[in-house]
Structures are given as structure tokens and as C-alpha cells.
Amino acid sequence: MADRYLHLTGTAPGRFLARRLGLPQPAPLRRWSPETPRLExxxxxxxxxxxxxxxxxxxxxxxxxxxxxxxxxxxxxxxxxxxxxxxxxxxxxxxxxxxxxxxxxxxxxxxxxxxxxxxxxxxxxxxxxxxxxxxxxxxxxxxxxxxxxxxxxxxxxxxxxxxxxxxxxxxxxxxxxxxxxxxxxxxxxxxxxxxxxxxxxxxxxxxxxxxxxxxxxxxxxxxxxxxxxxLTDATPEPVTDPAAPLAGRTALVTGAARGIGAAVASVLARDGARVIALDVPGVREELERTAARLGATPLPLDITAPDAADRIAAAAPDGLGVLVHNAGITRDRRLANMPAERWTSVIDVNLDSVLRTTDELLKGGAVTRGGRIVATASIAGIAGNTGQTNYAASKAGIIGLVRSLGPRAAADHGVTVNAVAPGFIETKMTAAVPFFIREAGRRMNSLSQGGLPVDVAEAVAWFAQPDSTAVNGQVLRVCGQSLLGA
CATH class of the missing domain: 3.40.50.720 (NAD(P)-binding Rossmann-like Domain)
Structure with missing residues (x-):
């Protein structure tokens, strides 16, 4: 959904009005593209x-x-x-x-x-x-x-x-x-x-x-x-081709049919990875369209299934170089009005399935040595959010997973474990948020605007780099420095 306020303040009348009223004056962000690969x-x-x-x-x-x-x-x-x-x-x-x-x-x-x-x-x-x-x-x-x-x-x-x-x-x-x-x-x-x-x-x-x-x-x-x-003092792995740093690696992305997951799959494919795009069977058609666009392999699979880890390993017989846990759901309601099934479903998808599949894939050697595991947390897991005790608990749990497992996974398996914590990201889900709440989410950060799915994807791709070995156990907020939380 277009940010009309950002567009307005980019015009002379809009800038004048924002200054006179003391309103935020966001600057358009310059993101990576083949035409603008670096800063000026x-x-x-x-x-x-x-x-x-x-x-x-x-x-x-x-x-x-x-x-x-x-x-x-x-x-x-x-x-x-x-x-x-x-x-x-x-x-x-x-x-x-x-x-x-x-x-x-x-x-x-x-x-x-x-x-x-x-x-x-x-x-x-x-x-x-x-x-x-x-x-x-x-x-x-x-x-x-x-x-x-x-x-x-x-x-x-x-x-x-x-x-x-x-x-x-x-x-x-x-x-x-x-x-x-x-x-x-x-x-x-x-x-x-x-x-x-x-x-x-x-x-x-x-x-x-x-x-x-x-x-x-x-x-x-x-x-x-x-x-x-x-950063840790780990020695980085060399990058053979800076233009395609993930060449020769297989990357699996859960929740890849749309939104942030699709953006992550796209950026990893851009960086040379062979991508396996996983999502629930209910969105098979959309998953297959996304996979076809990226030259990826679709894997319709419920990540909470008991055999999920086995099926993931079978889809990547040569092992995974990158494992991205992006699948997640929300079932918002205040705790006093939240039935048990709303709590359990969110914890199961957002946290327990991540713990279970990660353990099994590491134990079975499906994540290869030098591999990268990246999970998706949220600023809700850092700052909390009304009506999201279940979601915030699951995302805070991801942070605990990363901080505890990162050092041990590096020592035992040669694998790093990190997480991204998105803030307000412009997706179909946030487009459905009521207007005033949506505008507050966009403006309540140092950049005074919402982020894009590609912003999260670029952070994931950085974690996935072969020479990011020294980056381990980190939780990176991709939120424009939101005013919520640390």
C-alpha cells in the first residue's frame, strides 16, 4: 500500500506544511538496486x-x-x-x-x-x-x-x-x-x-x-x-564470487508464498542460492507462482507436521546451507478473551515448530557445516503489544533460542544462528490495519516511515553470507529504529 504522506512531504507544499505544523518529514530511502548498488x-x-x-x-x-x-x-x-x-x-x-x-x-x-x-x-x-x-x-x-x-x-x-x-x-x-x-x-x-x-x-x-x-x-x-x-572472533569463510555469494548453497525459506517470505526467497536467489520455497498446502497455487518466478523449488508443507524435518531434509539431499524460519501466524485477542486454541496455535507455528525442526535438522546433519540459520522474531517480542500476548511470547522465544543456540551451534556444528526482528513492514497484513494505527506504526520510528519486505530480506541475506561467520547469536531489528522497545 502506497504511503501517501511520504509522497506528500516529498513535494514543496508538503514540506512547507510539515515544517509549519511540526509534523514528521520522512526522506525517501535509497535501497539497493542494480542501478544503485552502493552509496554515493x-x-x-x-x-x-x-x-x-x-x-x-x-x-x-x-x-x-x-x-x-x-x-x-x-x-x-x-x-x-x-x-x-x-x-x-x-x-x-x-x-x-x-x-x-x-x-x-x-x-x-x-x-x-x-x-x-x-x-x-x-x-x-x-x-x-x-x-x-x-x-x-x-x-x-x-x-x-x-x-x-x-x-x-x-x-x-x-x-x-x-x-x-x-x-x-x-x-x-x-x-x-x-x-x-x-x-x-x-x-x-x-x-x-x-x-x-x-x-x-x-x-x-x-x-x-x-x-x-x-x-x-x-x-x-x-x-x-x-x-x-x-561480533565474535570467528574466522570468516571466503566468498568466491561477490556478485553471487550464495552460489552453490541451498536455502530453504518457510512462509515463502508471499510477503516477507517471498522477498527473502527472491533476495537469496538473487545472491546465487538454490531456493526451496516452503509454505502450507492451502496456498499451494500462490507458492508455485512465487517459486516459478524465482526459479525455486516449491515445497507445500505444514511446518508443524511431525515429519516436517524429514521432508525438508529429503527436499535438500545435499544439505542446507541456509535455513530461514519465516513462517508465522497471528491470532490476536486480549488474554482475558483468548481461548486456549488461539494461544496454542500461535506458539506451535511461531516457536515450537522452529525449535523442533531446527533440533532435528541439526542433529541429522541436514544443515551443513558453515551453514546459516535465520529466524524471524519481531519488535513485539521485545516491547510487547496489546492483544498479542501469544504472538509476543512466541517471538520473544525466538530471541531466547537464538541467544542460547548460536554459540553452541557454532561450536558443535559450525553453524551460526541469528534472527531479524521486523517492525512496521508494508505488507497486505499491515494494509488492513485501521488507518490511524497504521499511520502511527509508520511514523513512530526514526525514519518516520514503514519498511518494505525487501528490507528484512536484505538483513537475512547478510546473515546468510559465507563471510558472516563472526555474526552469531544476534537479533537485528529491522524497524527504522522504532520508538517501541530498546
Whole structure:
């Protein structure tokens, strides 16, 4: 369903009216397409130190660097930008946990990497070396001069370290970055986004962040903002063909006939996967049409069936490289008016079937080593929702599954487990929501608009990447930084 308000505020009279009335002014989001595969402009790489050794001169250097003209840098290729010695430091001489390999990783993002820019398309601030409250001043010094000049639809990624259980000063400083990032995401505007990525120490740090930075610093993450992503120190698998990173892998998507599931199947097929599209027999015709459009294999199957895991394994005799649990139902009613069958059906489809089939497929080796499991949670499972005690419980259960199983699945099977948590996504279901509730859902986020099914699909595809090995046990909200929940 078209967002008429978004269209209206894109006109001169609409912008004037929105400003005068103090109404939200959403910016159209630039999503991935073959014509727009990357952001425009340059990638500004900055560093914040511990603060103890960052004097006023170093901070002034950072501000001056951010304002300087970089015509030569803007025209340079990514490799030259990353290795050309133009990196600006807001705390010179401070050891940084992300290591020198970060420059090489940023060179692979596809944007010219510079240390000075008048109007950058993206900014990466390495704040892993911030260990004191005073050091947070370096974060301000680095970003204060550049956030106003960030291009519309730009990206800001702050790299942090895990808060230390043994150093409460470092823990306080690093946890402060989370509040900083979430707040900046709510005020930056113009379709831009802000994220925090916590990277571990060790030699694999920079390379392990490669897939995450490619995703966050691209149009694929248009509806993801204010998120905190914690990476492990796992070594990423190589990607043979960047244009088709999932080539040679079989991906199964449940609930694939329509909506978000169909979008996930489409993006995975675009990325080279052989897709098996699963949905209930009742929507067989629609499932077959979707599968035919994507060159996928339809699998009409009730995911709650006792033999569901066996039939899935039989449909993928060479094993699954990607397993996406997307099937889900709602049976909304306040708890006082909710009969047992409404509760049981939602828990069975949304949670119990996911637990059961995942256990059986892992135990039987149907998910191959290096495989990816991605489940669908919801912001309802994080923030709760009136009339959805059953649905919210099932989606919160998915979060518990991911956080518990992720580390063990990686250790025992070489498989990562993550989840997406969609917010208000424009689908046939949300189009049927009453007007005022629908408008509230669209506007109550930092981007002041609803997301699209493809936004969720792009996040799933990032989790599914072979070199996303370091991304495990994570729950990514695809909600435009909804005002509901954390």
C-alpha cells in the first residue's frame, strides 16, 4: 500500500506544511538496486582514542580534517583511499583494537576511503580505543564537525569494544557509546542511519567485520538504524564470487508464498542460492507462482507436521546451507478473551515448530557445516503489544533460542544462528490495519516511515553470507529504529 504522506512531504507544499505544523518529514530511502548498488560519495574513516592522551591540538586536527576539501580523495579508488595515509585521528598515538587491517576492510566496501571530506556519504569512527569517560570527548570531537555535512541517506558506523567485566571505567565508556549511537540515530534525519558494531580483540577482528560493514555501509541497510551488533572472533569463510555469494548453497525459506517470505526467497536467489520455497498446502497455487518466478523449488508443507524435518531434509539431499524460519501466524485477542486454541496455535507455528525442526535438522546433519540459520522474531517480542500476548511470547522465544543456540551451534556444528526482528513492514497484513494505527506504526520510528519486505530480506541475506561467520547469536531489528522497545 502506497504511503501517501511520504509522497506528500516529498513535494514543496508538503514540506512547507510539515515544517509549519511540526509534523514528521520522512526522506525517501535509497535501497539497493542494480542501478544503485552502493552509496554515493566517500567513506570518511576517523579514529577516537582513549581520551587521556588526546589534547586540544589533536581534536582541532580532527575538526580541520573533517572540513577540508578532498577533491583528490573523492576521485580516488577505494584502495588508494584506504592506503594513501589520509586517515584522520582524534587522539593520535592511541592504540586501537580494530587494528590496521580495518583500512583494508573498508577498502572493500566500494566507496573511496578518505580521512577528510566536505560531504561524506558514510563515516566510520573507530572508538575501540575509548577506555575512559574523558575519552568520550574524542567521539564528540570526531563526529561533531561532520554529522551536519553527511550526505542525505548517509551512514554512520561507530566501532566499539565489548564492555570489560574487569575494568569498570572501560565498560562505562564503551556502554556509553550505545546510548550515544541510539540517540544520534534519532536525531540525524534525512534518511541517514547510525549503528554500533562491537568488535573483539585478536588478529581476526578486522576481517570478521567485513560482511557487517559492507551491509551497514550500503543501500541494503536502508531501514536498519540505532542497532548494536556484537561480533565474535570467528574466522570468516571466503566468498568466491561477490556478485553471487550464495552460489552453490541451498536455502530453504518457510512462509515463502508471499510477503516477507517471498522477498527473502527472491533476495537469496538473487545472491546465487538454490531456493526451496516452503509454505502450507492451502496456498499451494500462490507458492508455485512465487517459486516459478524465482526459479525455486516449491515445497507445500505444514511446518508443524511431525515429519516436517524429514521432508525438508529429503527436499535438500545435499544439505542446507541456509535455513530461514519465516513462517508465522497471528491470532490476536486480549488474554482475558483468548481461548486456549488461539494461544496454542500461535506458539506451535511461531516457536515450537522452529525449535523442533531446527533440533532435528541439526542433529541429522541436514544443515551443513558453515551453514546459516535465520529466524524471524519481531519488535513485539521485545516491547510487547496489546492483544498479542501469544504472538509476543512466541517471538520473544525466538530471541531466547537464538541467544542460547548460536554459540553452541557454532561450536558443535559450525553453524551460526541469528534472527531479524521486523517492525512496521508494508505488507497486505499491515494494509488492513485501521488507518490511524497504521499511520502511527509508520511514523513512530526514526525514519518516520514503514519498511518494505525487501528490507528484512536484505538483513537475512547478510546473515546468510559465507563471510558472516563472526555474526552469531544476534537479533537485528529491522524497524527504522522504532520508538517501541530498546
Amino acid at each position: 560519495g566517500t567513506l570518511l574513516h576517523l579514529t577516537a582514542g582513549s581520551g587521556a592522551g588526546a589534547d586540544a591540538g589533536a581534536r582541532a586536527q580532527a575538526e580541520a580534517g573533517a572540513r577540508a576539501d578532498v577533491e583528490a580523495g573523492a576521485g580516488a579508488d577505494a584502495g588508494a583511499g584506504a592506503h594513501g595515509g589520509t586517515e584522520a585521528h582524534a587522539g593520535a598515538g592511541t592504540a586501537v583494537g580494530a587494528g590496521s587491517g580495518l583500512a583494508e576492510v573498508l577498502a572493500g566496501v566500494g566507496l573511496p576511503v578518505v580521512g577528510r571530506a566536505d560531504r561524506p556519504g558514510a563515516v566510520v569512527l573507530d572508538a575501540t580505543g575509548v577506555t575512559t569517560a574523558a575519552g568520550l570527548g574524542d567521539v564528540h570531537a570526531a563526529l561533531h564537525p561532520v554529522v551536519r555535512s553527511l550526505a542525505p541517506g548517509g551512514r554512520v558506523v561507530v566501532l566499539g569494544a565489548a564492555p570489560s567485566p574487569d575494568d569498570h571505567h572501560q565498560a562505562a565508556a564503551q556502554q556509553a557509546l550505545e546510548g550515544f549511537v541510539r540517540s544520534l540515530g534519532k536525531e540525524i534525519g534525512r534518511g541517514s542511519t547510525v549503528q554500533l558494531v562491537r568488535v573483539p580483540g585478536g588478529g581476526a577482528t578486522a576481517q570478521g567485520a567485513a560482511s557487517t560493514l559492507r551491509f551497514l555501509l550500503s543501500p541494503r541497510s536502508a531501514y536498519v538504524s540505532g542497532q548494536v551488533i556484537e
